[in-house]
Each structure stands twice: as structure tokens, then as C-alpha cells.
Amino acid sequence: MSSVFYRSALPYPVAVRADGPYLWDSAGKRYLDGASGALVANIGQGRATVAQAMSLAARTLAFVHGSQFSSPVLEEYSARLMQFLELPGYRFWAVSGGSEATESAIKLSRQYHAEREEPGRYRIITRRPSYHGASLGSLAASGMGARRELYTPLINEDAWPKLAAPDPAADGAQDAETLRTLLEQLGPQTVAAFMAEPVVGASDAALAPAPGYYERVSEICREFGVLFIADEVMSGMGRCGSPLAVRQWSDVTPDILVLGKGLAAGYAPLAGIAASPQVYAAVMGGSGAFKHGFTYAGHPVSVAAGAAVLGVLEQEGLLRRSRELGIRLLEGLRELQSRHPVMLEVRGRGLMLGVVLGDPETGQSFQTPGMAARVGRAAFGLGLITYPGSGAVNGVRGDHLLLGPPLSLTDGQADELLEKLDAAFELVGREF
Numbered sequence: 001m002s003s004v005f006y007r008s009a010l011p012y013p014v015a016v017r018a019d020g021p022y023l024w025d026s027a028g029k030r031y032l033d034g035a036s037g038a039l040v041a042n043i044g045q046g047r048a049t050v051a052q053a054m055s056l057a058a059r060t061l062a063f064v065h066g067s068q069f070s071s072p073v074l075e076e077y078s079a080r081l082m083q084f085l086e087l088p089g090y091r092f093w094a095v096s097g098g099s100e101a102t103e104s105a106i107k108l109s110r111q112y113h114a115e116r117e118e119p120g121r122y123r124i125i126t127r128r129p130s131y132h133g134a135s136l137g138s139l140a141a142s143g144m145g146a147r148r149e150l151y152t153p154l155i156n157e158d159a160w161p162k163l164a165a166p167d168p169a170a171d172g173a174q175d176a177e178t179l180r181t182l183l184e185q186l187g188p189q190t191v192a193a194f195m196a197e198p199v200v201g202a203s204d205a206a207l208a209p210a211p212g213y214y215e216r217v218s219e220i221c222r223e224f225g226v227l228f229i230a231d232e233v234m235s236g237m238g239r240c241g242s243p244l245a246v247r248q249w250s251d252v253t254p255d256i257l258v259l260g261k262g263l264a265a266g267y268a269p270l271a272g273i274a275a276s277p278q279v280y281a282a283v284m285g286g287s288g289a290f291k292h293g294f295t296y297a298g299h300p301v302s303v304a305a306g307a308a309v310l311g312v313l314e315q316e317g318l319l320r321r322s323r324e325l326g327i328r329l330l331e332g333l334r335e336l337q338s339r340h341p342v343m344l345e346v347r348g349r350g351l352m353l354g355v356v357l358g359d360p361e362t363g364q365s366f367q368t369p370g371m372a373a374r375v376g377r378a379a380f381g382l383g384l385i386t387y388p389g390s391g392a393v394n395g396v397r398g399d400h401l402l403l404g405p406p407l408s409l410t411d412g413q414a415d416e417l418l419e420k421l422d423a424a425f426e427l428v429g430r431e432f
């Protein structure tokens with residue numbers, strides 16, 4: 001009997017090794033990772049350069065506590081990362097996971113206003129659907145019914161107002177006016193921040209608003225003194241074909257940026273926030289300290305992994321590859337759509353790709369969700385990993401598949417992904 005507390009009661013295969021976009025289990029079965037885990041392993045696995053950088057860091061300086069020291073790896077990496085993201089003057093706060101990072105952004109936005117003599121600002125507006133993390137603060141911020149429901153007695157909903165999802169078919173600037181309406185209803189002097197995933201991942205199928213949306217969001221936030229937090233835990237670091245997805249909406253610069261997942265691409269737990277010079281100055285020039293911290297923040301081994309991953313992204317031109325391969329896969333998915341009408345819609349940016357599933361007869365989501373999970377299971381059986389989800393329509397209804405292979409995928413591997421997905425839909429279609 002195992003001593004492991006598994007994520008669910010399902011029997012799990014045991015993965016024993018990985019190379020590039022492939023994993024092997026203990027029975028010798030090979031899986032093509034069409035989702036990079038959960039859009040994490042962005043440069044593929046088995047990179048010796050990353051392992052060497054981590055080993056050197058562990059041997060040189062395994063740990064420092066953030067209340068006592070900085071470290072050369074953290075100093076160098078933060079500077080390089082801010083340059084890569086084209087965020088001059090921003091300050092990087094490194095943590096271990098996306099939930100810690102969104103939690104940090106939420107708390108920093110609250111402290112920012114308190115430092116500026118506006119302690120009445122506490123509300124964090126987010127959208128529904130959305131996913132910002134599993135810790136109680138980041139979960140409260142999340143508009144994701146199934147993951148949130150059990151914990152609602154622990155959440156003060158007054159602090160976490162929700163805005164409707166953007167409509168990709170609408171006029172982007174007009175669509176963003178919904179934020180102004182909500183701010184006016186709430187009283188903008190009670191709102192600390194608006195947080196959004198530029199391209200929605202876990203809770204919907206790579207949903208992105210129309211041009212003009214984030215430009216207007218930024219303007220509205222500035223007008224009302226509300227901070228704009230871009231949660232790019234999934235969409236950032238080249239996943240959508242650019243360093244930051246939000247920059248695909250003209251020149252939008254968030255006050256606080258949240259990163260995770262692809263930052264160290266699964267080699268080590270690494271996430272973080274980047275705070276604008278104005279936000280940083282308010283805290284350091286005010287009380288002088290961020291009232292928040294984690295023991296493993298800025299861990300040298302994780303940061304060294306992040307630096308090595310950034311090197312691979314740059315040297316191998318993986319952002320360009322994400323854009324090129326994204327177009328190829330989107331075309332391939334559209335071809336599959338013509339054979340599998342349950343694929344109601346395909347969309348995506350770079351290698352963050354989504355398929356909306358639903359009833360071909362009505363063109364709407366199925367009454368009872370489960371189709372995405374079935375396709376995901378069929379694909380897994382055929383040796384293809386996808387990232388199925390549900391609840392995008394009203395917290396319960398709505399099925400989608402998220403795809404996000406490593407940015408280093410070859411054309412041949414992309415074809416293999418499409419073939420396996422085709423076979424999975426074929427299998428589920430036969431049962432249906």
C-alpha cells in the first residue's frame with residue numbers, strides 16, 4: 001500500500017523519466033505532453049544546462065533567508081528578467097508558486113494604498129471565470145465555482161467583487177467599460193486593485209478579449225487610482241508568443257505583474273511578482289517594508305533554474321517558435337474541428353490553445369459537464385497529455401480542453417499531438 005496522499009482516488013501511473021516533450025511511466029508507456037504538465041514545462045524536460053545551474057547554486061549557496069540577505073543569483077536574475085520583460089525600474093519579488101505570487105500581489109496592492117493614506121481601499125476585483133490560485137486569498141480572488149465552492153464560508157465575498165468575462169466578439173474598449181460600471185457601483189475609494197489573466201487559462205479555453213480591452217482597463221484603473229494586476233502565471237514567459245501576453249494589447253503596462261509556471265519551466269518551484277517603481281517606492285519610502293514574506297522566497301536554486309531557463313528561451317528563439325507553432329497547431333485544430341463537431345470553437349495565442357466543447361446540435365455547452373474529462377482520459381490512454389476543464393459557462397456548465405505543449409516542440413511532434421487528439425475524439429465519439 002502506498003503512503004502517498006494522492007490528488008484523487010484515481011489510480012495514478014508512476015512517471016519515471018522525461019525527455020523534451022515526452023514522459024515515460026514505470027510500465028514503459030510513453031506520453032507526449034501536450035500541456036507541459038499544466039502549461040509549466042515550457043522548454044521541455046531533461047535539459048542538462050538547467051540541472052547544472054541548479055547544482056552549482058546548491059553547492060555555492062543553498063539558502064538565504066530574505067529577511068537577512070540577498071544573493072548574487074537573485075540580483076543578476078531579477079535584472080535580466082526585468083530587461084527581458086521590458087519593465088525598466090520594476091522590482092522582482094521571487095516566491096515558490098503561482099498562488100504565493102498572486103497572494104503577494106493582492107497584499108502588496110492593499111499595502112500600497114495604506115501607505116498612501118488610503119486605508120479604505122481593500123477590495124480586489126477579478127473576473128468570472130478566472131483562476132488565481134489555491135491559497136485562501138488567491139482562491140477568493142478566483143472566479144471558479146468548482147474549486148471555490150467548499151470554502152465559501154471562509155471567504156468574505158464583500159472583499160472580492162467579480163466582473164463578467166470579456167467577450168472576444170465585442171468592441172474591446174466598450175467591453176472594458178463594465179469595469180467602470182462596477183467601480184462606480186462599489187465606490188472606487190473602496191477598491192485596491194483589478195486583477196485579470198490577460199489570456200484566461202485554467203478556468204476557460206485560452207479566452208482573450210478583443211483589441212482595445214486592456215488599454216481601456218488601464219485607463220480606467222489609472223482614472224480611479226486602482227492598481228492593475230496582470231496575472232501572467234500561465235500566459236507569460238513566451239507561452240503566448242511574447243514575453244508578456246498583456247503587451248499584445250498595445251503598450252499596456254500593469255502596476256503589478258504576476259509570473260509563475262514557465263518562469264523555471266518546472267525545473268524548480270519559482271514564481272514571483274514585478275512591482276512598478278511607483279508601487280515599490282510607496283512601500284519602501286513609506287513604512288519601509290513589505291508586510292509579507294515566505295521562508296523559501298528567492299530560493300537560490302530555484303532562481304538559478306529560472307536564469308538557466310531564460311537563457312534557453314533566448315538562445316533557442318523559443319518565443320518566435322511559440323508564435324510559429326501556435327499558428328500551425330491552430331490550423332491543425334481547425335481541421336480536426338471539421339471532423340469532430342463537438343469541438344465548438346478553437347482559439348489561442350502562441351502555444352496557449354483552447355478548444356471549447358459542446359453539443360453540436362444546439363451549439364451550446366452540454367447540460368451536464370464531463371465531455372472534456374472524457375476526451376482528456378481518452379487522450380491520456382493514447383499517450384497524449386492535455387489539460388481538460390469545466391465550468392466556464394456558469395461555474396458548472398462548459399467543457400474545454402487547454403493545450404500548451406513545450407515551446408521547443410518539433411513540427412513532427414506537433415503532428416503527433418494532432419493525430420493523437422484526433423484519435424481521442426474518435427474514441428469518445430464512438431461511445432457518445
Ligand SMILES: Cc1ncc(COP(=O)(O)O)c(C=O)c1O
Pocket residue numbers: 038097098099100102131132133134197201202231232233234235260261271
Ligand atoms: C493564472 C494563474 N494564476 C495563478 C495560478 C496558481 O499557480 P500555482 O498552482 O503555481 O499556485 C495558476 C495555476 O494554474 C494560474 O493559471
